[in-house]
Amino acid sequence: xxxxxxxxxxxxxxxxxxxxxxxxxxxxxxxGLSGKRLGGGGLSDETWLGGGGLxxxxxxxxxxxxxxxxxxxxxxxxxxxFDNVYEPAEDSFLLLDTLSSASETAFLQERFAQQCxxxxxxxxxxxxxxxxxxANTSPIFGxxxxxxxxxxxxxxxxxxxxxTVQQALKESASQSSPSVFLEILNTDLTGSLRPHSVDxxxxxxxxxxxxxxxxxxxxxxxxxxxSSSKSKNSTFDRDSQxxxxxxxxxxxxxxxxxxxxxxxxxxxxxxxxxxxxxxxAQNKPLKVQERLRNWGANWSVEVxxxxxxxxxxxxxxxxxxxxx
Amino acid sequence: xxxxxxxxxxxxxxxxxxxxxxxxLHPCDAELEIADVDFSLDFLRNIxxxxxxxxxxxxxxxxxxxxxxxxxAAAELSxxxxxxxxxxxxLHHLLLETNITAGKLVxxxxxxxxxxxxxxxxxxxxxxxx
Ligand SMILES: C[S@@+](CC[C@H](N)C(=O)[O-])C[C@H]1O[C@@H](n2cnc3c(N)ncnc32)[C@H](O)[C@@H]1O
Ligand SMILES: [Zn+2]
Numbered sequence: 033x034x035x036x037x038x039x040x041x042x043x044x045x046x047x048x049x050x051x052x053x054x055x056x057x058x059x060x061x062x063x064g065l066s067g068k069r070l071g072g073g074g075l076s077d078e079t080w081l082g083g084g085g086l087x088x089x090x091x092x093x094x095x096x097x098x099x100x101x102x103x104x105x106x107x108x109x110x111x112x113x114f115d116n117v118y119e120p121a122e123d124s125f126l127l128l129d130t131l132s133s134a135s136e137t138a139f140l141q142e143r144f145a146q147q148c149x150x151x152x153x154x155x156x157x158x159x160x161x162x163x164x165x166x167a168n169t170s171p172i173f174g175x176x177x178x179x180x181x182x183x184x185x186x187x188x189x190x191x192x193x194x195x196t197v198q199q200a201l202k203e204s205a206s207q208s209s210p211s212v213f214l215e216i217l218n219t220d221l222t223g224s225l226r227p228h229s230v231d232x233x234x235x236x237x238x239x240x241x242x243x244x245x246x247x248x249x250x251x252x253x254x255x256x257x258x259s260s261s262k263s264k265n266s267t268f269d270r271d272s273q274x275x276x277x278x279x280x281x282x283x284x285x286x287x288x289x290x291x292x293x294x295x296x297x298x299x300x301x302x303x304x305x306x307x308x309x310x311x312x313a314q315n316k317p318l319k320v321q322e323r324l325r326n327w328g329a330n331w332s333v334e335v336x337x338x339x340x341x342x343x344x345x346x347x348x349x350x351x352x353x354x355x356x
Numbered sequence: 357x358x359x360x361x362x363x364x365x366x367x368x369x370x371x372x373x374x375x376x377x378x379x380x381l382h383p384c385d386a387e388l389e390i391a392d393v394d395f396s397l398d399f400l401r402n403i404x405x406x407x408x409x410x411x412x413x414x415x416x417x418x419x420x421x422x423x424x425x426x427x428x429a430a431a432e433l434s435x436x437x438x439x440x441x442x443x444x445x446x447l448h449h450l451l452l453e454t455n456i457t458a459g460k461l462v463x464x465x466x467x468x469x470x471x472x473x474x475x476x477x478x479x480x481x482x483x484x485x486x
Pocket of ligand 1: 159
C-alpha cells in the first residue's frame, strides 16, 4: 500500500490531491488513513499546510494565492463520511472558483444561451463540484435549463454525491426554477453515456504520480458493499483502496486523465462540447497542452484557472478544452 | 433513475457503442417510483429537441407507460397565457418524476444486464468484458 511508504508522503503533499487533514471536527482522526499517514511521515498539520498550501489558500491565510472570496455558496458535505469518499480540498475549490469566474461564466453563457446543456462531472467524489454547478446554473449559464449527471467508480461517492446535489438544490434560493439533476452513475469515466451527448464535462482526476493504480472496486460484482458481514480490517482495506482510487494517477499522475482525454472525441457534443480538466504540476501540464493543441483546428485549449505560484511553479491548473 | 436519463445511456461495453441495438437500454423487472420535481415549461420546450423520441416511445411501451408516438409540437405544450397543457404536464411527469428505483437495464446488443439498486445504476464491468 502506498500509505505505508514514508517516501511517498512528500509527493502527495506537493500535489494536493489528498483529503485535507484539518483535524477539526473529525472525531476519528486516529483510526483513519490520515492518522496513519501523518504518523508515518511525521508531519504536523502545520508542515502539511505550509508544504502544499493545502486548502489554506482559499481562506486567505497568506499561504496561498490571493483569490477573491467565493460569492456563491459552497455546497455542504457535512453528511459525507470521508473515510471512503474524497474530502473537498483545494483542487475541488479551484474548480468552483474557475467555473464561477467572470471569464468562464461569460464563455458558458454565450455558448449555451439557447441550449439545454448536459453537464457531466466524472469522478464526483462528495459531489461538491456538481452540486455547486447544479445549484448555481443561473449565475453560471444565465438560465436554469441545465441537466446535471455524475459518475464515480466508488459507490459510496455515488450515494454521497447524490445526496449533496439534492440538498444543494433544495437550499439554493438563488434559482427561480431549479436545474434538473439526473443521477450519479456507478461507472468508469464516461462509461455508459451515449456518444457525443455531453455538452460540458468536468474532471478533477486522481492526479498524484504513483507506481500503480488500485483495481477498480467490484461493487455489486462480488457484493463487497455488505461490509457489515466483514471484519473491521477488510472494511479498512476497502476504504483505503477507495481513497487511493481518488488520488492515485499512475505514471506522471496521468494514467486516468489520459484515458479520459482519449474519450473526449467520442463523448463531447460535436458542436458545443467543452471540458474542464484539472492538472497538477507533476502531470507535465505543458506537455499535455501541447498534445491537445495537436488535435487540430477543431479544438482549442486554454489554461483558465490556477492555484497561484508556489516556489516558482503553479501547483494546480485547470484546462478548458473545447470544440471550435 | 429518471426515465429522462435513459435518453443519454447506452451499453458500457466498447464493442456495443456502434451498434444501434445498444440504445436504448431495456428496463427489466423495473420498480417504479414517483418523486415530485418542479415543473418548468421552459425546460420542457428545450429538452424536446434533445430527446430520441422513438427510443423513449419504445422504452415507455416496455414499461407500459403512455407516450404519444409523435413528438408534441412546441405549441401543444402551452395554451393561453403560457399555461401548460395536460400533455406538457404528462410529459414532465413521465420524464422527470418517474424513477426506476430497482431492477435491471439490459443491452439489446450483447444482453449484458446492469443492476439498479437503491436508485443507483451499476455500469462497472468485469475486466474481461471492458
Ligand atoms: C480527486 S477526487 C475528486 C472528487 C471531487 N470531484 C472533488 O473535486 O472534490 C477523484 C474522484 O474520481 C473518482 N475516480 C477515480 N477513477 C475513476 C474512474 N476511472 N472513473 C470514475 N471515477 C473515478 C474517485 O473515486 C474520486 O471520487
Ligand atoms: Zn452491450
